[in-house]
Amino acid sequence: MSTVTPYRSDLRAGRDGFAQLLRAEWTKFRTVRGWVAGIVAAALLIVGLGLLFSSGSHSSCMKGPVEVPCPAPVLGPGGEAVSDRFYFVHQPLDGDGSITVRVNSMTGQIRKPDVTAGVRNVVTGVVPWAKAGIMIKESTEQGAPYAAVMVTGSHGVRMQHNFTEDVAGRPGGVSAQSPRWLRLTRTGDTITGEESPDGRQWTRVGTARLDGLPAQVRIGLFAASPGDITVTANTIGGYSAASRFTEATAVMDEVGLRGEGTGGTWRIDDIGVTTGLDGVTPHHPGRLERSGGTFAITGVGDIAPLTELGSIERTLTGAMVGLIIVIVVAVLFVTAEYRRQLIRTTLLASPRRGRVLVAKAVVIGTVTFVAGLAANAVALPIGRQILRGNNIYPLPVSTLTELRVVAGVAALLAVAAVFAVALGSLFRRSAMAVIVAIAAILVPYVLATASVLPASVSDWLLRVTPAAGFAIQQSIPAYPQVTSYYAPASGFYPLAPWAGFAVLCGYAALALALAVHRLRRNDV
Amino acid sequence: MRREIHAEWTKLRTVAGPGWLLAGMVVLTVALSAVAATTVTCGSAGCGHDATRLGLMGVQLGQAMVALLAVPAVCGEYSTGLIHTSLTAMPRRTTLLAAKASVLTAMALAAGTVAVLGSVLAGRLLLPGSGFTAEHGYAPLSLTDGPTLRAAVGSVLYLGLIALLSVGVATAVRDSAAATGVVLGLLYLFPISIRMIADEETQRFLWMISPTNAGLAVQATTDSAILPLGPWAGLGVLAAWAAAALLTGWVLLRQRDA
Numbered sequence: 045m046s047t048v049t050p051y052r053s054d055l056r057a058g059r060d061g062f063a064q065l066l067r068a069e070w071t072k073f074r075t076v077r078g079w080v081a082g083i084v085a086a087a088l089l090i091v092g093l094g095l096l097f098s099s100g101s102h103s104s105c106m107k108g109p110v111e112v113p114c115p116a117p118v119l120g121p122g123g124e125a126v127s128d129r130f131y132f133v134h135q136p137l138d139g140d141g142s143i144t145v146r147v148n149s150m151t152g153q154i155r156k157p158d159v160t161a162g163v164r165n166v167v168t169g170v171v172p173w174a175k176a177g178i179m180i181k182e183s184t185e186q187g188a189p190y191a192a193v194m195v196t197g198s199h200g201v202r203m204q205h206n207f208t209e210d211v212a213g214r215p216g217g218v219s220a221q222s223p224r225w226l227r228l229t230r231t232g233d234t235i236t237g238e239e240s241p242d243g244r245q246w247t248r249v250g251t252a253r254l255d256g257l258p259a260q261v262r263i264g265l266f267a268a269s270p271g272d273i274t275v276t277a278n279t280i281g282g283y284s285a286a287s288r289f290t291e292a293t294a295v296m297d298e299v300g301l302r303g304e305g306t307g308g309t310w311r312i313d314d315i316g317v318t319t320g321l322d323g324v325t326p327h328h329p330g331r332l333e334r335s336g337g338t339f340a341i342t343g344v345g346d347i348a349p350l351t352e353l354g355s356i357e358r359t360l361t362g363a364m365v366g367l368i369i370v371i372v373v374a375v376l377f378v379t380a381e382y383r384r385q386l387i388r389t390t391l392l393a394s395p396r397r398g399r400v401l402v403a404k405a406v407v408i409g410t411v412t413f414v415a416g417l418a419a420n421a422v423a424l425p426i427g428r429q430i431l432r433g434n435n436i437y438p439l440p441v442s443t444l445t446e447l448r449v450v451a452g453v454a455a456l457l458a459v460a461a462v463f464a465v466a467l468g469s470l471f472r473r474s475a476m477a478v479i480v481a482i483a484a485i486l487v488p489y490v491l492a493t494a495s496v497l498p499a500s501v502s503d504w505l506l507r508v509t510p511a512a513g514f515a516i517q518q519s520i521p522a523y524p525q526v527t528s529y530y531a532p533a534s535g536f537y538p539l540a541p542w543a544g545f546a547v548l549c550g551y552a553a554l555a556l557a558l559a560v561h562r563l564r565r566n567d568v
Numbered sequence: 569m570r571r572e573i574h575a576e577w578t579k580l581r582t583v584a585g586p587g588w589l590l591a592g593m594v595v596l597t598v599a600l601s602a603v604a605a606t607t608v609t610c611g612s613a614g615c616g617h618d619a620t621r622l623g624l625m626g627v628q629l630g631q632a633m634v635a636l637l638a639v640p641a642v643c644g645e646y647s648t649g650l651i652h653t654s655l656t657a658m659p660r661r662t663t664l665l666a667a668k669a670s671v672l673t674a675m676a677l678a679a680g681t682v683a684v685l686g687s688v689l690a691g692r693l694l695l696p697g698s699g700f701t702a703e704h705g706y707a708p709l710s711l712t713d714g715p716t717l718r719a720a721v722g723s724v725l726y727l728g729l730i731a732l733l734s735v736g737v738a739t740a741v742r743d744s745a746a747a748t749g750v751v752l753g754l755l756y757l758f759p760i761s762i763r764m765i766a767d768e769e770t771q772r773f774l775w776m777i778s779p780t781n782a783g784l785a786v787q788a789t790t791d792s793a794i795l796p797l798g799p800w801a802g803l804g805v806l807a808a809w810a811a812a813a814l815l816t817g818w819v820l821l822r823q824r825d826a
Contacts, residue, residue, distance in 0.1 A: 475639050
């Protein structure tokens with residue numbers, strides 16, 4: 045009788061935890077010069093191209109025949125760039141008080157594209173966001189905090205404050221038969237807006253808190269009318285949006301002012317009016333025609349956040365080139381194992397195949413994220429500095445938004461890398477994986493932003509394809525109360541930043557799951 | 569060179585990939601053209617769209633498939649080691665490269681012809697439904713119309729040149745992932761950069777050196793006068809890129825060890 049002792053190696057068993065696996069994959073990555081060089085090149089290109097694009101963009105401002113430095117945009121109370129131009133008929137108000145008015149009509153003119161060259165084509169009408177009503181504003185300074193209740197061209201009664209906030213009241217326009225009564229009441233820092241069809245039954249539209257409002261403010265009547273925008277596709281692949289002159293005239297009466305300081309003479313300010321070529325004559329001024337208690341106020345311009353000057357993410361254009369390099373490196377990180385048969389050793393050492401792939405994804409994702417983060421964190425501030433030197437002021441955003449853009453674009457590259465690793469493992473062929481990754485992420489983006497496809501198709505492309513992830517870089521939101529060209533071509537995505545990013549993550553997770561499934565089922 | 573061409577043809581014919589890729593290229597090209605012809609609408613006379621160009625839009629996707637055909641056909645030899653056999657059997661490297669390029673270009677041209685004809689047919693059938701009618705000043709797409717014929721022939725040649733460009737880049741780079749990245753980068757990054765940059769001078773410059781933007785000028789039938797380059801000059805830009813890539817590939821193929 046003999047007992048068979050099974051063979052046992054004298055070597056101590058190595059640990060095969062996930063940490064060891066990560067270390068193994070990191071070693072593989074770190075020791076291939078081409079891959080490290082690729083990621084470094086991607087980071088350098090993000091910085092280099094960002095700076096190149098910034099220094100290649102110029103803008104100039106003329107005052108008459110002389111070129112002058114472009115004025116920095118007016119900033120609102122929240123730090124955002126705003127347009128603050130309107131006709132204001134106002135009085136001082138000390139402490140609490142209120143203003144009541146009846147709006148009887150709103151008419152206006154819109155300049156349409158010229159039919160015959162050189163002949164102004166002006167039609168009567170009001171643009172949807174023409175606005176007139178009553179306002180309490182800290183001062184007549186552009187960008188000063190305010191709250192206003194107003195009637196609009198075709199969006200009914202609104203209460204707006206501090207440029208970005210907008211609350212809807214009753215819909216419908218105004219006419220002599222159905223006038224609209226408006227009232228603004230100040231109590232401390234709180235301003236309440238109300239409306240009424242007859243001046244007796246009042247409904248509250250909204251309230252605004254203007255923190256730190258000084259005791260003395262301006263209170264009065266205003267009118268404004270944003271430009272009419274037409275967008276034409278540019279033959280060489282961009283678009284140009286032109287904003288043409290419009291004006292709105294509102295007739296108001298039954299003006300009732302209560303509060304200390306009121307009751308004196310009305311002051312008039314055409315806030316933010318620009319001067320014509322000679323530097324003296326106002327360009328498209330507003331006006332007031334007053335007969336007794338009836339005020340006919342004509343205003344031009346808008347009281348709203350700016351959306352069109354260009355945004356900070358423009359400095360990260362190089363990330364597109366970085367994206368291609370990252371995809372190539374990530375695909376190679378997997379397919380090279382098949383080509384060199386290293387995969388057999390890898391799977392022998394770590395037979396739990398799913399974990400191998402996850403470790404690969406974690407390593408390439410982390411490496412890409414760190415490299416992208418460093419590159420973006422350099423490219424964005426320097427690019428903005430260069431743009432300012434070239435008379436271009438990218439729209440300022442909060443620090444949090446800026447961080448989201450910088451980290452978000454890095455995360456976009458990282459998730460694209462994970463997606464590419466999964467595709468590489470799924471197809472085991474480099475060319476196929478690279479093309480599918482680029483066709484899935486970059487081609488929809490190109491088709492959506494640089495082709496003649498209509499905005500509706502572009503929007504769908506950027507909702508359902510992995511290209512939705514580019515939404516993470518949008519720093520300026522699309523404001524429903526501001527007329528602008530909100531299309532992928534001008535940097536506005538159909539999905540919210542994190543929602544778009546989630547779509548990309550979903551694709552990456554799906555690809556990774558399929559890749560793990562195939563790796564488990566198939567022979568290598 | 570006949571035998572070399574025969575050898576290259578045999579290599580491509582006897583694997584399943586190229587056939588499927590060419591079929592896929594035709595399907596994707598016609599599909600995208602059809603989508604463009606259905607979704608872009610013309611509401612009134614003078615809506616400013618170029619109907620021919622719309623009908624041929626699928627080429628923008630088809631070109632990626634041509635790259636996917638050509639790049640692995642070259643790089644695959646390096647990854648499997650077949651290149652050693654090829655060079656032993658056909659030691660004249662210039663002839664080998666020429667044979668490979670000819671066969672791949674011929675395949676791209678053949679599939680491209682089918683794809684472009686399919687796109688024109690799709691455009692002819694679908695565009696009137698999107699408002700591109702006689703009342704709005706659009707005749708149905710027809711190859712008897714001079715500019716449309718030029719756009720169609722030009723698109724086929726465009727796809728052929730993409731095959732040449734891919735062969736050149738692939739021979740120079742050898743690794744299929746990197747070569748694919750380079751080719752697709754050249755094709756798709758220029759249109760994005762043009763949109764991102766604010767300066768019009770720079771935009772025009774980028775447009776003129778971009779293989780996709782300038783190359784596809786050959787499809788323009790209505791705004792040829794406004795574009796920075798004429799149709800054939802535009803295609804010439806892509807030809808220059810392809811020639812430069814082939815030259816680089818040729819020099820490297822002759823000088824490097826396989």
